[in-house]
Amino acid sequence: MDAIDLRLVELLRGNARLSYAELARQVGLSAPAVHERVGKLESSGVIRAYRAEAEPEAIGLGVTALIGIVEDSGGDTDDMLEAFRRMPEIESCYFMAGVESFLLKARVGTIAQLEELIMRLNRTPGVASTRTGIALSTKWENRPQPLELPSA
Amino acid sequence: MDAIDLRLVELLRGNARLSYAELARQVGLSAPAVHERVGKLESSGVIRAYRAEAEPEAIGLGVTALIGIVEDSGGDTDDMLEAFRRMPEIESCYFMAGVESFLLKARVGTIAQLEELIMRLNRTPGVASTRTGIALSTKWENRPQPLELPSA
């Protein structure tokens, strides 16, 4: 993981569809060299996935909610995680410090679907209570930030 | 935006580096037809970007925080947004219903950098108070969910 690797990650975070030839031009190496570096970044887990980002409203996911979960004193955290994982609406799941053990970001099509999701969450073993905040609008999301070497 | 477009978006949300040839095989069209459809999805804004997703720890962004912002009664929301936009650590910004007008997701390298960011936020005009939650771990993030036509 040197400066060139970091630059490659930065470029691909900005545009995952850049060709190896273009990446090679940007970092001053040959295409095969870049190909090998990116392959290693993928198999070592530094690069986890390449995803297209879609306008949520356009694909029927116009309702965004952030849901804090308070855990039962006797709850099994792993079981809860497994239950959350089986709910496809939950796009992100953070394990938090504080009273609320989890913070979930969910996207659904309608408020009715959100209501149904919250009821399912409240019924999930280990969940003591939920607190839901609705996002009126998403100003931006997953904006990539400039990267620098930890040493710098 | 028909069923084939939706399928293309779904495929690209799963893997943004799929070739047009591969997409064409998956949806049963020719590569040029897929090329044109994807181009239209991009220029109409349905597909906003293609991003590589990297392991945050590996790129020096090991600290994740979710920050709620309470707005001053006299605050200018647009000015605040502009100020947040200039802080690269803020990866996502939601305008929320509730007491806290904004919810921000920030990623930094160290707790010291987080402290510095929170101080900058508290100094920002329009910000009455902040409430920061630290993510101890990110279980998953931006998991794409299966899509279906709104009518269905």
Place this chain on the structure above:
DNA sequence: ACAGTCCGTGGACGCCATCGACCTGAGGCT
């Protein structure tokens, strides 16, 4: 000095992206 290893380059070859020409079906107009 030597061999081994790592990491790069250059060349070759087949697949892919992309352009242009043509085809087909649906809808509206005369």
Place this chain on the structure above:
DNA sequence: AGCCTCAGGTCGATGGCGTCCACGGACTGT
């Protein structure tokens, strides 16, 4: 009905790209 037009597809050609391979230079440890 017959025709025009347009949207959206297929097909074929071509140039660039991805990817494999053999080779070479710099560092390291012995």
